[in-house]
Amino acid sequence: MDKNRTLIVGSIGLDTIETVSDRKESILGGSATYATIAAGKSSSVHLVGIVGSDFPGNAMKIFEQSTVDLSNLDKKKGETFRWGAKYASDWDNRETLFTELGVFKDFNPVLTERNKEVPVIFLANIHPQLQLSVLNQCNKNECVIIDTMNLWIDTEKQKLKEVISNCDVLILNEFEAEQFTRRKDHDDQGTVLQSLGPQNIIIKCGSKGAKLYSGHRLDTIGVFPVDNVIDPTGAGDAFGGGVASSLANGETLIESIINGTALASLTIEGFGIDTVYDASLEEVNKRKEHIRTTLNS
Numbered sequence: 001m002d003k004n005r006t007l008i009v010g011s012i013g014l015d016t017i018e019t020v021s022d023r024k025e026s027i028l029g030g031s032a033t034y035a036t037i038a039a040g041k042s043s044s045v046h047l048v049g050i051v052g053s054d055f056p057g058n059a060m061k062i063f064e065q066s067t068v069d070l071s072n073l074d075k076k077k078g079e080t081f082r083w084g085a086k087y088a089s090d091w092d093n094r095e096t097l098f099t100e101l102g103v104f105k106d107f108n109p110v111l112t113e114r115n116k117e118v119p120v121i122f123l124a125n126i127h128p129q130l131q132l133s134v135l136n137q138c139n140k141n142e143c144v145i146i147d148t149m150n151l152w153i154d155t156e157k158q159k160l161k162e163v164i165s166n167c168d169v170l171i172l173n174e175f176e177a178e179q180f181t182r183r184k185d186h187d188d189q190g191t192v193l194q195s196l197g198p199q200n201i202i203i204k205c206g207s208k209g210a211k212l213y214s215g216h217r218l219d220t221i222g223v224f225p226v227d228n229v230i231d232p233t234g235a236g237d238a239f240g241g242g243v244a245s246s247l248a249n250g251e252t253l254i255e256s257i258i259n260g261t262a263l264a265s266l267t268i269e270g271f272g273i274d275t276v277y278d279a280s281l282e283e284v285n286k287r288k289e290h291i292r293t294t295l296n297s
Contacts, residue, residue, distance in 0.1 A: 005068075006248045007115055008035045008241065009048040009134050010124030011104060012073075014055075016084035016097065017231055017271060024231075027272040028059045030081065031124035031147070034234035035241030037277050038263040039122070040066030041284060043245035046115050048072040048134065052080035052103045062277065071112045076103040091232055111137045122244035123167075124237055125149050128159040135166050143247050145169040147240045153180050165197035169253070171240050173204040186211055187218070200253055202243070204236065209294065210257055221257045222294025224265040224287045231271045238276055239264040254295065262287035 010032030016025045032049045039045050046069040051060075055075065063070060081104035084097035107130065119142040123131040131146060138144075144167040152160050153176060164170055170193060178184060181192040186203055190213030193201045201213040209222040242260030247253070262284050266276040 004043045004245075004248045004250075005046060005118045005120065006039050006043045006241075006244045007046045007048065007118035007121045007138075008032050008039060008124060008244070009109065009121070009131070010035060010126050010237070011081055012049040012051050012055075013081035013083050013104070015233065015272065016082070017233055018084075018086040018097070019231060020087070020089045022230075022271070024271045026082070028056075028062065029083065029234060029272055031126065031234075031237045033063075033273060034237035034267065034276070035122055035124045035244070036063065037066050037273050038238040038241030038260070038267075039245035039248075041242075041245065041263070041279075041281060042259075043120075043248045044068040045245075046072070046118050048109050048111065048115065050074045050076060050081075050103050050107045050109075052076060052078045055080045062273070066277075069114065072109055072115055074107075074109070076106070078103040080104075085233065087232070091229055109134060119143065120244055120248040121145065122240055123147065123163070124240060125152075128152050128156045128163045131163045132159065132166075135163070143168045145171065145240065145244050145247070147171045147236065148176065150176055150179055161196060164193070167198050169200040169202065169243070169247075170198045171202045171204065171236075171243065173206070173236065177203050187213075190218070202253075202257060204239065210261065212253055212257055214253055219254055220294075220296055221254065221261060222291060222297065223261060224290050226265050226268055229268050230275075232268045233272065235264040235267045238267040258288050258291045258295075259284070261291050 011030040013030035014026040015029030045067040079102035082100040123146045177189040239260035242263040243256040246256035246259040
């Protein structure tokens, strides 16, 4: 099992989600949560995060089932990170209703010796300073994957550049890529981002799929069609977890993106983690088969 270990670092929260058709309160969420559940389908996950004393026992059981190591899952007195959002009917506009950091405000992980040695690291969407702090504790890592968001590009660009220069694979969506590089063309964005250090850039293009810039090569990967979107929260995090777990299993970057895309498609078909958590490997593989047919088409 040593070879397929993945270290996942990010937020763990209790989300309130409103859509046109429904509302769910205090459901398990956070970037590390979605990534862990996705990656845990096929790799041995070491989870790094923090929760409060109000964190539900059934949610902890989900982590126990999806990981092999919770030694860096800290439980502190206080409230778990909480976040609320409301989606418009077209899913393109999301309004943040509230953000309550709780114990996450003081999150400053000190990795165990075992976790410092995990070969593949996925630094999910958290403050770049936290990402850098984790990287500085690690050694012997074969692959470092990072995800980010528009907030950090706006407020912490220099620190984010430092993190990016230390990673092997950078994941961001097309709007973040444009915001970061100030270029509209994806090829130009890929070139600018590669110049910062990582030679593997994944640009997520929503319903149009994803583009992989690896060295001088460009590959495009399509999507699995989803007729009924229920909740898009966490799809990008599940995508990142899927990429990380495949790389931990020695698969190619293209296969890793196909895996991430399949897991993201499952995530949006239910509220929170429900659909992706319940999905069988058979269902994931079926979706991957379809996505393979879209490669460079």
